[in-house]
Amino acid sequence: MLDKKTLMLAVPVWVIVLAATAARADDVSGTVRSASGGAPIGGAIVTLQATAFRATTAVDGTYTLTLDTGTDLVIVAAAKGFLNQSILVDTPATEVDFVLEAVLQTDDPTYEFLEPETCGLCHPNQLNEWKETPKAMAGFNVWVNDIYSGQGTPGGMGGFVYLRDSVYKDSNPNSECASCHQPQRWIEEPFSALFEPDPDTPENVVHGIACDICHKIADVDVAKINYPGIFPGAVTFTRPEGPDYFQVQYGVLGDVDFSEPYMMRASYQPQLVAEMCGTCHQDKNDLAEDHSFTGVTSEPTYIEWLESPYSDPESPFFATCVDCHMPPSGHDTACAMLFPPIIRDPDTIRSHKIEGTTPYYLENAVEMFMETAVEDDALTVDVTIENTLTGHHVPTGVTVRNMILLVEAWKDGNDPLVDPLVYTGGQTIHDLGGIGDPAEGYYAGLPGRFFAKVNHDAEGNGPTFFTEATGITFDNRIPAMGTDSTSYTFAMPAGGGRVNVRARLIYRRAFRFLVDAKQWTVDGHMNPLEDVAPPHFGHLKEISEAILVISTGDFDGNSVVNLVDYAALADCMSGPGAWPDPTPPVTANECLQAFDFDGDDDLDMHDWVSFLNVFQGP
Numbered sequence: 001m002l003d004k005k006t007l008m009l010a011v012p013v014w015v016i017v018l019a020a021t022a023a024r025a026d027d028v029s030g031t032v033r034s035a036s037g038g039a040p041i042g043g044a045i046v047t048l049q050a051t052a053f054r055a056t057t058a059v060d061g062t063y064t065l066t067l068d069t070g071t072d073l074v075i076v077a078a079a080k081g082f083l084n085q086s087i088l089v090d091t092p093a094t095e096v097d098f099v100l101e102a103v104l105q106t107d108d109p110t111y112e113f114l115e116p117e118t119c120g121l122c123h124p125n126q127l128n129e130w131k132e133t134p135k136a137m138a139g140f141n142v143w144v145n146d147i148y149s150g151q152g153t154p155g156g157m158g159g160f161v162y163l164r165d166s167v168y169k170d171s172n173p174n175s176e177c178a179s180c181h182q183p184q185r186w187i188e189e190p191f192s193a194l195f196e197p198d199p200d201t202p203e204n205v206v207h208g209i210a211c212d213i214c215h216k217i218a219d220v221d222v223a224k225i226n227y228p229g230i231f232p233g234a235v236t237f238t239r240p241e242g243p244d245y246f247q248v249q250y251g252v253l254g255d256v257d258f259s260e261p262y263m264m265r266a267s268y269q270p271q272l273v274a275e276m277c278g279t280c281h282q283d284k285n286d287l288a289e290d291h292s293f294t295g296v297t298s299e300p301t302y303i304e305w306l307e308s309p310y311s312d313p314e315s316p317f318f319a320t321c322v323d324c325h326m327p328p329s330g331h332d333t334a335c336a337m338l339f340p341p342i343i344r345d346p347d348t349i350r351s352h353k354i355e356g357t358t359p360y361y362l363e364n365a366v367e368m369f370m371e372t373a374v375e376d377d378a379l380t381v382d383v384t385i386e387n388t389l390t391g392h393h394v395p396t397g398v399t400v401r402n403m404i405l406l407v408e409a410w411k412d413g414n415d416p417l418v419d420p421l422v423y424t425g426g427q428t429i430h431d432l433g434g435i436g437d438p439a440e441g442y443y444a445g446l447p448g449r450f451f452a453k454v455n456h457d458a459e460g461n462g463p464t465f466f467t468e469a470t471g472i473t474f475d476n477r478i479p480a481m482g483t484d485s486t487s488y489t490f491a492m493p494a495g496g497g498r499v500n501v502r503a504r505l506i507y508r509r510a511f512r513f514l515v516d517a518k519q520w521t522v523d524g525h526m527n528p529l530e531d532v533a534p535p536h537f538g539h540l541k542e543i544s545e546a547i548l549v550i551s552t553g554d555f556d557g558n559s560v561v562n563l564v565d566y567a568a569l570a571d572c573m574s575g576p577g578a579w580p581d582p583t584p585p586v587t588a589n590e591c592l593q594a595f596d597f598d599g600d601d602d603l604d605m606h607d608w609v610s611f612l613n614v615f616q617g618p
Helices: 004-009 013-024 116-120 124-130 142-148 183-188 301-306 321-325 512-518 563-572 588-595 605-614
Strands: 025-034 045-048 054-056 062-068 073-078 085-089 098-100 217-220 235-237 249-251 264-268 367-375 378-386 402-411 448-451 453-456 471-475 483-491 496-508 539-551
Touching (some): 025 073, 045 062, 073 098, 085 098, 116 124, 378 496, 378 539, 539 588, 563 588
Parallel strands (some): 025 098
Antiparallel strands (some): 025 062, 367 378, 378 483, 402 448, 453 471, 496 539
């Protein structure tokens, strides 16, 4: 018979561990209901403030939150459409019930939007991150003005101008540009035209996409995600009634319990991580002119993400727009006015710089691999591009965005664009890569590939601006998790030698013909435009390079390796100093091209033995 001591030792270790764990943890349980009628709220989140401890309510509103033992813990309940509520508890605790007040959905046209600097009183880090960003400067995009009215830059009247050339210039002269680029003015004056920047530009244009725009979005109707911008009926916007505004600010933390009715009350809005971005990064044109927006896609980014594994919370690749484009800021507080401050995991405090086509993002979008092979006097170059780093197509955005793969091969000492190897393949860059001098960035017809979504108009002509598009001529952009592989062949030079091989993947902000027509030398925010600047004439996303050494021993290039070549090798390997050191006018480079069989930038006995293997005698 076992005594108590022996029996205790016989208990499995995992039982002891579980018992110890259970002793350290306490549950907080209860229900979350609506203040209006007491209906349970399923799918609400209940969080220990500023931690990752979180539970989601069942359909009947019940929840169980397992926490470490503690006192005076702030537990916050939140649900879309309701104001957040907090309760102070000691663990364990039962019947911790929340009654959430619905957000009063009003849209008062007299509401005065908060100045960004007002929001910055409590959120200075976020304000400083936002300043000087494309979002802050959205109202001053000179490219948008050039395309709408031709008034953005000195050459803006060149190329397509909506007010002059569009088939809709008379029936819809205002277009919908302002719904994304000047949203505050659009909300205050629905269907207003794009305001042309001048010294008297009103504040509702100057602010661009400001704090009180994004954080006042109560709902995005995903069934109308193809409507442009903050379009009436597609986006529900909360403008509290005046004169004493009972404020609400929507956010995604879900555990904010700050409540000053006339300053800020928090409401959880999970759509701010993706669907809100889709309001301006997903739309179609309105061919029927009935505000149905069922035509040809212009901005495709949101749907590209939605149809990829990145949108699936169960996928290991899951990532929202915020996860990628609003990385952690490094700060550990979200509000500077609270005392004591609420200290958070810095990973949960997101930067409001909100960048996209910056060098960092462009250079970390895809992976490119190049392989080379020489057989029967032919050089083969295989290039594979894998979109494994981006949650949408590459390139994405408006239809003028494009990307060029340029594959080059040239004999050492030559210019790759002036005197390349003879190209014997059939894969070349589309005319939209630019027709003209390759040295000036016109790459059409060169070995490579052009990536874009190209639209056509009712007559089948393209590319056309997206407002005029009736169909898509081709769309060969690389989707998320997609791969593009192409192959290129070149004739090897007579006599062999050193051959350089290079593949460059180059991003361009617009078709080259449009850049030329508009005479653009700056981008939409007046930064120098890389599309017209050497050496790449676009932004270099990826580059792969290789040097092939094809030594034949045929120094004089007569296709026979004989005593003349033998004498040349002897000369190349003789003389004072480091090898090769030939008798002028023969150069060291010529010696290496003919005789450096092992490609080590030197002529030695290894190369001599290799030469004897191909020596054909007198």
